[in-house]
Amino acid sequence: MDHIAAHRLDGNAAAGRLEDVFAVEITSVRATCNGCGATAAVAELTVYADAPGTVIRCPSCEAVVMRLAQVPGSTWIDLRGARTLQIPLR
Amino acid sequence: MVGAAIQRRLTWQVAQVSAHVRDTPRCWRISLDVELGAWLPGQHIDVRLTASDGYQAQRSYSIASAPEERTLDLVVERLDDGEVSPYLTDELRAGDAIELRGPIGGYFVWQAGLGGPVQLIAGGSGVAPFLAMLEHHQAAGSDARLSLLYSARAEDDIIARERLDEHAQRAGVEIDITLTREAPDGWKGRIGRVDAAMLAEAVIPASEQPQVFVCGPTAFVEGVAEALVAQGHAPAVVKTERFGG
Ligand SMILES: Cc1cc2nc3c(=O)[nH]c(=O)nc-3n(C[C@H](O)[C@H](O)[C@H](O)COP(=O)(O)OP(=O)(O)OC[C@H]3O[C@@H](n4cnc5c(N)ncnc54)[C@H](O)[C@@H]3O)c2cc1C
Ligand SMILES: [Zn+2]
Numbered sequence: 001m002d003h004i005a006a007h008r009l010d011g012n013a014a015a016g017r018l019e020d021v022f023a024v025e026i027t028s029v030r031a032t033c034n035g036c037g038a039t040a041a042v043a044e045l046t047v048y049a050d051a052p053g054t055v056i057r058c059p060s061c062e063a064v065v066m067r068l069a070q071v072p073g074s075t076w077i078d079l080r081g082a083r084t085l086q087i088p089l090r
Numbered sequence: 091m092v093g094a095a096i097q098r099r100l101t102w103q104v105a106q107v108s109a110h111v112r113d114t115p116r117c118w119r120i121s122l123d124v125e126l127g128a129w130l131p132g133q134h135i136d137v138r139l140t141a142s143d144g145y146q147a148q149r150s151y152s153i154a155s156a157p158e159e160r161t162l163d164l165v166v167e168r169l170d171d172g173e174v175s176p177y178l179t180d181e182l183r184a185g186d187a188i189e190l191r192g193p194i195g196g197y198f199v200w201q202a203g204l205g206g207p208v209q210l211i212a213g214g215s216g217v218a219p220f221l222a223m224l225e226h227h228q229a230a231g232s233d234a235r236l237s238l239l240y241s242a243r244a245e246d247d248i249i250a251r252e253r254l255d256e257h258a259q260r261a262g263v264e265i266d267i268t269l270t271r272e273a274p275d276g277w278k279g280r281i282g283r284v285d286a287a288m289l290a291e292a293v294i295p296a297s298e299q300p301q302v303f304v305c306g307p308t309a310f311v312e313g314v315a316e317a318l319v320a321q322g323h324a325p326a327v328v329k330t331e332r333f334g335g
Contacts, residue, residue: 008308010332015194016136019100025196043197
């Protein structure tokens with residue numbers, strides 16, 4: 001197994017960081033990739049959490065869907081790669 | 091239904107360690123007293139450690155006890171060169187406090203209301219969330235068919251062995267353990283790695299439309315999920331949780 005694969009996680013691993021910010025159950029939110037148009041639950045996205053921040057990629061085309069960075073006092077979220085987020089309402 | 095609890099932003103809170111017990115040569119069961127409200131079987135928490143210089147490290151751990159139980163239990167595997175797990179297994183003691191946030195997740199979750207059949211497939215400590223599902227299945231009196239295929243290295247490495255043997259006696263529950271490194275004389279379970287042939291034989295067939303949950307080291311989870319989809323299970327019903335490694 002290559003170095004990259006050994007560090008690969010999925011959206012479950014990023015859920016706590018995202019729910020620090022969003023008051024919704026995030027793993028069931030469906031994200032559409034701005035690169036290829038594929039839609040997947042956040043739990044199904046590919047996560048690399050050992051970069052300085054957290055990089056969340058599309059499982060279909062590997063494009064970056066979200067990036068998170070935590071610095072003292074704030075969280076930065078880059079959502080350029082997410083065309084839409086579909087949040088189930090209850 | 092799943093996630094019926096009122097959602098709020100997660101915050102860190104302090105939990106008290108009520109028990110800290112070695113379960114296998116490499117895994118410890120850590121019981122925590124904490125007010126999180128009801129959690130769902132399959133959810134996890136994040137643990138945060140803070141060094142005296144302010145440096146922080148956080149990791150996720152599945153909840154291994156059912157919401158019906160009194161404590162929130164974790165099963166932590168010690169990775170020798172790890173940053174966080176050796177602290178949790180070697181340093182932490184009953185009576186200590188640790189910081190956590192949760193419960194987290196709503197995708198990798200099963201509860202009695204979702205019915206069956208349910209196929210659980212675990213590699214190593216990936217059995218942790220399934221221990222919660224099995225306890226909940228019993229506490230809720232569920233009649234859903236629940237089948238666990240669990241890969242461990244050797245007999246000594248089987249986590250929660252006694253409870254799994256007890257669950258195996260219950261109607262509707264199947265516990266199928268495979269040993270990958272060494273099996274003792276007289277071992278009645280399976281031997282060898284979980285591969286396509288073993289999955290075809292041991293897993294509830296796609297024709298019965300099981301909900302499938304796969305959990306463990308990343309390579310294990312990805313290999314199993316790929317083989318299951320090739321065997322006709324719909325990608326949407328094969329839910330995965332990667333622990334890394
Ligand atoms: C949603 C979720 C739930 C999890 N639940 C559990 C659980 O119930 N029990 C549990 O023990 N762990 C669980 N994990 C894994 C846990 O979060 C940590 O990754 C693990 O404890 C290693 O942390 P560490 O700081 O000790 O090692 P690190 O310092 O992060 O890593 C040390 C070395 O071990 C390798 N490594 C990292 N993770 C693993 C792994 N899982 N297996 C083998 N090698 C690895 C790394 O590549 C590195 O070389 C879960 C992970 C996620 C994302
Ligand atoms: Zn894509």
